[in-house]
Amino acid sequence: MSTPLLAAHNLNRQFGGLMAVNDVSLRVHQGEILGLLGPNGAGKTTLFNLISGVTPVSTGRIEWRGVPITGMASHAVAGLGIARTFQNLRLFPTLSCLDNVMVGLHRHARQKRLAALFQTRPFHQKQAKLHQEALALLELFGIADAAHRPANSLSYGDRRRLEMARALANRPELLLLDEPAAGMNPHEKDQLCELIRQIQAQFQLTVLIIEHHVPLMMQLCDRLVVLNFGKTIAEGPPEQIAKDPAVIEAYLGGAG
Amino acid sequence: MDTTLLQQMLLGALLGISVYLPLRCGQLSLATPGFYAIGGTVAALLSTRIPALGGDGVSYPISSVLLEMALAAMVTGILALGIGKVVLRLRGIYLAISTIALVEILRVVSLNLSFTGGAIGIFGIPQPFASPEGYVGFTSLLLAVVCWLCDRLERTRPGLAMAAIREDELAAASQGINTANTKLLAFVLSALVAGVTGVIAAHFLNSWNARMGNFDASITTLAFVVFGGTRTWLGPVIGGLVLTALPELLRPVGDLRLIVYGLVILMGPVLFPQGVITPERLSRWSRMLRQRLRLEAPTP
Numbered sequence: 001m002s003t004p005l006l007a008a009h010n011l012n013r014q015f016g017g018l019m020a021v022n023d024v025s026l027r028v029h030q031g032e033i034l035g036l037l038g039p040n041g042a043g044k045t046t047l048f049n050l051i052s053g054v055t056p057v058s059t060g061r062i063e064w065r066g067v068p069i070t071g072m073a074s075h076a077v078a079g080l081g082i083a084r085t086f087q088n089l090r091l092f093p094t095l096s097c098l099d100n101v102m103v104g105l106h107r108h109a110r111q112k113r114l115a116a117l118f119q120t121r122p123f124h125q126k127q128a129k130l131h132q133e134a135l136a137l138l139e140l141f142g143i144a145d146a147a148h149r150p151a152n153s154l155s156y157g158d159r160r161r162l163e164m165a166r167a168l169a170n171r172p173e174l175l176l177l178d179e180p181a182a183g184m185n186p187h188e189k190d191q192l193c194e195l196i197r198q199i200q201a202q203f204q205l206t207v208l209i210i211e212h213h214v215p216l217m218m219q220l221c222d223r224l225v226v227l228n229f230g231k232t233i234a235e236g237p238p239e240q241i242a243k244d245p246a247v248i249e250a251y252l253g254g255a256g
Numbered sequence: 257m258d259t260t261l262l263q264q265m266l267l268g269a270l271l272g273i274s275v276y277l278p279l280r281c282g283q284l285s286l287a288t289p290g291f292y293a294i295g296g297t298v299a300a301l302l303s304t305r306i307p308a309l310g311g312d313g314v315s316y317p318i319s320s321v322l323l324e325m326a327l328a329a330m331v332t333g334i335l336a337l338g339i340g341k342v343v344l345r346l347r348g349i350y351l352a353i354s355t356i357a358l359v360e361i362l363r364v365v366s367l368n369l370s371f372t373g374g375a376i377g378i379f380g381i382p383q384p385f386a387s388p389e390g391y392v393g394f395t396s397l398l399l400a401v402v403c404w405l406c407d408r409l410e411r412t413r414p415g416l417a418m419a420a421i422r423e424d425e426l427a428a429a430s431q432g433i434n435t436a437n438t439k440l441l442a443f444v445l446s447a448l449v450a451g452v453t454g455v456i457a458a459h460f461l462n463s464w465n466a467r468m469g470n471f472d473a474s475i476t477t478l479a480f481v482v483f484g485g486t487r488t489w490l491g492p493v494i495g496g497l498v499l500t501a502l503p504e505l506l507r508p509v510g511d512l513r514l515i516v517y518g519l520v521i522l523m524g525p526v527l528f529p530q531g532v533i534t535p536e537r538l539s540r541w542s543r544m545l546r547q548r549l550r551l552e553a554p555t556p
Contacts, residue, residue: 054426074429090424092420099416104431119408
């Protein structure tokens with residue numbers, strides 16, 4: 001089998017006496033939508049934080065296209081083409097929605113210093129192009145009307161959408177979505193599911209997604225990984241996971 | 257308004273910008289007076305000790321002032337680079353405390369060294385300009401250049417990155433922004449502005465001593481930014497101009513001026529939590545101005 005896009009080998013992360021992530025191994029293949037399921041406190045978000053360099057790994061190895069990236073700073077991880085959203089929304093609240101997405105374009109917005117200083121024509125042309133790209137992303141998520149309003153004036157669902165737009169502005173290869181449907185109503189969840197499929201195809205993304213809404217995950221994901229108490233308890237296609245006794249026990253409790 | 261006060265206001269505006277730059281990245285650094293003191297000391301030493309620069313005890317060529325500014329920028333820049341790498345690991349109040357310590361260390365060192373004149377300081381710094389008007393012209397020019405550079409900075413990538421760090425450092429890093437380097441850039445730029453301002457101040461004041469950069473100055477310059485606002489460079493400029501002028505303009509009311517000054521500093525943040533000058537307020541004012549102009553224009 002070809003090298004996975006992202007591979008985690010025996011990852012561990014301890015917080016004091018708590019094993020938040022305990023010997024988790026994970027392979028994400030190019031082009032797939034991989035879902036991460038598990039009860040609250042199972043270590044899903046910690047795993048995201050380890051991958052994106054927000055939290056240092058205690059032990060274990062992370063590889064990007066077979067190259068070790070363990071211990072990389074989060075801005076360097078972003079530079080590889082790994083973008084993420086946050087469970088608790090981390091927008092730039094007083095910046096406009098457009099500027100939020102423009103920050104997402106940071107790595108692609110480099111301009112010659114002198115050109116920027118004297119506002120030459122090429123500078124303006126590139127700046128205009130970047131603005132267009134940012135606006136197109138806002139449009140894609142249906143929040144273009146709010147482009148010039150501050151991010152904290154948006155509704156909760158729109159904030160989630162803005163965060164996804166910002167992540168896409170990184171022009172990533174791998175998109176990590178941490179509970180993108182949290183706080184959305186059933187109708188919005190359906191729309192979101194469609195949207196994730198659409199952007200995955202349009203931007204040729206690989207997606208790693210955490211979500212509690214099981215029907216959405218069953219519908220959306222090619223493969224599921226289930227965590228509990230920091231350990232992987234099941235892995236496989238959705239149909240198989242739905243029947244897995246260990247998963248049923250983790251969610252509903254053991255029979256005795 | 258007398259020109260001496262105007263000159264002090266311009267220096268205040270420059271120092272306001274120096275405090276503002278790290279604050280744009282959300283970094284509360286109070287190191288500005290320290291770098292200001294270093295700039296002034298560089299100017300005082302060079303112009304009184306090195307005859308080759310053309311100081312004859314009274315007058316002084318402007319080219320030598322520019323040379324001093326370049327040298328002061330180099331010294332403060334390198335120092336800020338070294339110190340910034342260490343202290344910018346601290347956040348919030350801890351960064352503020354460590355930069356206050358830096359200012360105090362510099363003050364005590366300068367107080368105890370013989371070549372900086374100890375407690376007496378350095379006197380008889382030669383004058384590149386015969387009148388305060390000359391200083392005002394030169395400083396206005398410098399302020400204009402610094403404002404222009406700040407404006408460019410805010411409209412381009414590093415400026416937006418700085419604002420993003422202020423809003424949410426972790427999220428900024430996950431967008432690929434090298435937060436450590438960006439904060440360091442702001443800290444060094446802040447030191448350069450303060451150092452260069454110190455050079456002009458030393459000549460203007462004619463003497464320089466260890467009390468020029470102290471804790472009081474840290475708080476005063478911080479007040480410029482708190483009053484003016486941290487969202488755009490125009491805030492600290494207005495803050496620096498107004499708050500430097502206020503104590504002097506209030507002289508007629510006697511000791512009451514201290515109370516009024518305190519009230520202004522107190523009421524500023526209460527009435528305008530983001531400072532008097534914010535981008536939103538600026539665009540509203542410009543809209544109102546345009547409307548008024550349109551109304552006053554004769555209808556054809």
